[in-house]
Amino acid sequence: MTRREIRADTELTLRMFFTWFLLAGVYAAFVALLFWAGVNFIGIAIVAALLLGVQFFFSDRLVVWSTRAKEVSAQEEPHLHATVERLAAAANLPKPKVYVMNADIPNAFATGRNPKNSLIAVTRGLMRRLDQPELEAVLAHELTHVKNRDVLVLTLASFFATIAAFLMRMFFWSSLFGGFGGGSGDRRGGGQAAAMFMVVWIGTIVIYFLAQLLIMALSRYREYAADRGGAILTGAPSQLASALMKISGSIARIPDKDLREVASANAFFIIPAIKGGDIVNLFATHPPVEKRIERLRLMQRQLEGL
Amino acid sequence: MGFLDILLGRSKPTRSRREAIFSITTAEVSLQTRFGILPSGRAAVSFKPVEASFFVNMDSEIRELLRISARSTATKYEIKDDGYGYRWVILEDRDFEDLVSIIHLVGETIADNGYEQQLLAAVFGFKEGGKDIYWIYNYKRGRFYPFVPEGQQRRDSATELRLRAVIEKEMPIEPSLERWYALWGIPF
DSSP states (O other), X not given: OOOOOOOOOHHHHHHHHHHHHHHXXXXXXXXXXXXXXXXXXXXXXXXXXXHHHHHHHTHHHHHHHHHTOEEOOTTTSHHHHHHHHHHHHHHTOOOOEEEEEOOSSOOEEEEOSSGGGOEEEEEHHHHXXXXXXXXXXXXXXXXXXXXTTHHHHHHHHTHHHHHHHHHHHHHHHHHHTXXXXXXXXXXXXXXXXXXXXXXXXXXXXXXXXXXXXXXXXXXXXHHHHHHHHHHHHHSOHHHHHHHHHHHHXXXXXSOHHXXXXXXXXXXXXXXXXXXXXXXXXXXXXXXXXXXXXXXXXXXXXXXXXO | OOHHHHHHTOOXXXXXXXXXXXXXXXXXXXXXXXXXXXXXXXXEEEEOOOSSHHHHHHHHHHHHHHHHHHHHHOOEEEEEEOTTSOEEEEEEOSOHXXXXXXXXXXXXXXXXXXXXXXXXXXXXXXXXXTEEEEEEEETTTTEEEEEOBOSTTOBOHHHHXXXXXXXXXXXOBOSOGGGOOOOTXXXX
């Protein structure tokens, strides 16, 4: 039996594995630091878990609310619905809800806590600019985010980073109002406590930034994974490449004001709406379009049996 | 997908399950004799063509296969592309068993060429009175479900549920209703 299919991307798997490994290391160091300093973070952990839990559980509604996407019925958008439905059947997923945003920026996102409660949203601009195979390729990319459970994964990955963010804020406020441990005790003890406080504070800041760096890397790898899964689903990597070129080309021409309107949901979009300019690639949620197109080209070669 | 696959974002193509398709042969007999639901004489396989040069070779292999079987079973065939980029091999034959075996053969040819994950569905046309009824075989699930379109983007769910009830003992029916994917614009 011949197989001309997109092969497993071992490099991507290894990179993701290594990122998880580092993230676990950073988080372990964080917990160790807090234990060493005797910071009681159970309360904060519970608050962080609740906050992330709510964010995760209502992820679909939150993003819909912040992007003002509207659900469309199959009667309103028969073609879009039928395309999504066929892809869902091919991916062996329940059909997600279909939303449309009234923006001219060509973009799309998918979210939801699990495949049963997922949704896919596209902008009018996307539907206008892309032809059917390209639109299908973008929808397949988004559907792969659903299949890969990316909302769950990124929520899990940011648990300790959220705790660190809370602690950073707490330390900041307590430093304003005369500190940790109070003013009692002798001068030497107070000095020692202050030094320890500084160590924990700086440590937390360092850990927070390291964690953000790793989470962003993970987010970029998830994009590659979604590109790959989408290409497997449609059997047409070059259509996704062409869609990405069209989308990124028009992003640059869109005025800033509109871009900010959709910026809050960035991590879920197929192309981030903020043009980074000089924002370091390390902190980008999405890999550069050229790199994604390059990988899609390799997949096309594999499909050709080359 | 397992936990590790989720953490590492590995997607694998969903393999197809092609064998359960034969169960429609027995179901057809009871649909016809006990419920007066007759086969329309048409059935089709729908698959997503891969954008690769090699796929073209397989296409001609399928055409050749259809030409040969058309000669021995008098099955008419037609190949059409729909507006969503799916290819349909549409067969017409009064003999239901011939229809099923050629549908199966087309599925096997696609799988033998290494494109089994491209198979979307096999569709069998039936008629109850004047109404079009389709039994859809989902290759990814290896199960059947009924599809009764009623005008623009509307399904006759009551009829679909009744169809499930009468035939569920005789062929594997998709248990979760959310996987009863609509297939609008079936080209036959």
